[in-house]
Amino acid sequence: MSALSFRGNSSGIAYTVKVSRRARHARLKMSPEEGLTVVLPVGFDPKRVSALVESKMEWIMKVQGNFDKHRAAEPAQAETALPEAIELAGVGESWRVEYRYDPLRPGIFIRELDGNVLDLSGGVDNRAWCFEALEQWLKHRAKLKLGSQLTRLAAINGFKISGVSVKKQKSRWGSCSSRGNINLNLKLIFLPPELVRYIMIHELCHTLHMDHSARYWEAVARYDPDYAVHDREMKHAWRFVPAWFSSNR
Ligand SMILES: [Zn+2]
Incomplete structure (x- = not known):
C-alpha cells in the first residue's frame, strides 16, 4: 500500500x-x-x-x-481480559496488578508498589487506556532489566557493544548492527531465562561474525553449549507471550 x-x-x-x-x-x-x-x-x-x-x-x-x-x-x-498478574519469567519477576477507579484522575496513573504490586488508578473502566499504560510500563521495565542483563553478559564475556535498545517487534527477537548496537524484542521479558540468555548470546556473537557461518556457531557454542536446543525452542517461543499482550496490541 x-x-x-x-x-x-x-x-x-x-x-x-x-x-x-x-x-x-x-x-x-x-x-x-x-x-x-x-x-x-x-x-x-x-x-x-x-x-x-x-x-x-x-x-x-x-x-x-x-x-x-x-x-x-x-x-x-471477542474481548481479552485485563491481566490480574503479570509473569516476567525472563527477568525472574512476578507482579500482581490492581485497578482502582478514580473519576477525579484524568487518564491512567501507574505505580510500582512494595511487594511487586502494580497499581493502576484513574479511568480504569477504559480498557484501551489500561492496555496502553501496561504496555508503557512493560517497555520501561524491559529496558531496565533486559538492558542491564545484556550489558552484564557482554562485560563478563568480554564482548564490546556500543548500545542496547529494547522495542516491541512483531517478528524478530533481536538484531545486531554492524556498529555493535543490539536491539532486543520487548517480548523476550516473557520467555524462560535460558532462551533470553540464548538470544543475547546469539546477538553478542554477531559482534564477532555478522553472518551465520560455521565460525559464528562455534563462537555461540562456547558461550551456550545447548544453543542448538535453544535455537529450536525459539521457533515456538511466541506461545510464552500472554494473550492480553499479543492480541490487544
Ligand atoms: Zn543471527
Missing part, C-alpha cells in the same frame, strides 16, 4: 480508502476488525469511490450481517 489512505462515508457506511501500487482494479475488502476498505489502483479518481461503494451495498450489508451474527455468538472470546 502507498501512504495515501483516508476515511470516507457513503449511505452511513464508513470505510478506509487505500491506494495500492500493486492493485490493477478497484476492490472492496471487509474484515471484522477494520470494517470496509476500498483498495484503489494508482490514478483511480477518488470521486468515483462513493458510487463504487453504493453499487456494492448489498454485498457489504450481507458480509456485515455475518460479522454481527458471529460476534453475537461468542461475546466472551
Whole structure:
C-alpha cells in the first residue's frame, strides 16, 4: 500500500480508502476488525469511490450481517481480559496488578508498589487506556532489566557493544548492527531465562561474525553449549507471550 489512505462515508457506511501500487482494479475488502476498505489502483479518481461503494451495498450489508451474527455468538472470546498478574519469567519477576477507579484522575496513573504490586488508578473502566499504560510500563521495565542483563553478559564475556535498545517487534527477537548496537524484542521479558540468555548470546556473537557461518556457531557454542536446543525452542517461543499482550496490541 502507498501512504495515501483516508476515511470516507457513503449511505452511513464508513470505510478506509487505500491506494495500492500493486492493485490493477478497484476492490472492496471487509474484515471484522477494520470494517470496509476500498483498495484503489494508482490514478483511480477518488470521486468515483462513493458510487463504487453504493453499487456494492448489498454485498457489504450481507458480509456485515455475518460479522454481527458471529460476534453475537461468542461475546466472551471477542474481548481479552485485563491481566490480574503479570509473569516476567525472563527477568525472574512476578507482579500482581490492581485497578482502582478514580473519576477525579484524568487518564491512567501507574505505580510500582512494595511487594511487586502494580497499581493502576484513574479511568480504569477504559480498557484501551489500561492496555496502553501496561504496555508503557512493560517497555520501561524491559529496558531496565533486559538492558542491564545484556550489558552484564557482554562485560563478563568480554564482548564490546556500543548500545542496547529494547522495542516491541512483531517478528524478530533481536538484531545486531554492524556498529555493535543490539536491539532486543520487548517480548523476550516473557520467555524462560535460558532462551533470553540464548538470544543475547546469539546477538553478542554477531559482534564477532555478522553472518551465520560455521565460525559464528562455534563462537555461540562456547558461550551456550545447548544453543542448538535453544535455537529450536525459539521457533515456538511466541506461545510464552500472554494473550492480553499479543492480541490487544
Ligand atoms: Zn543471527
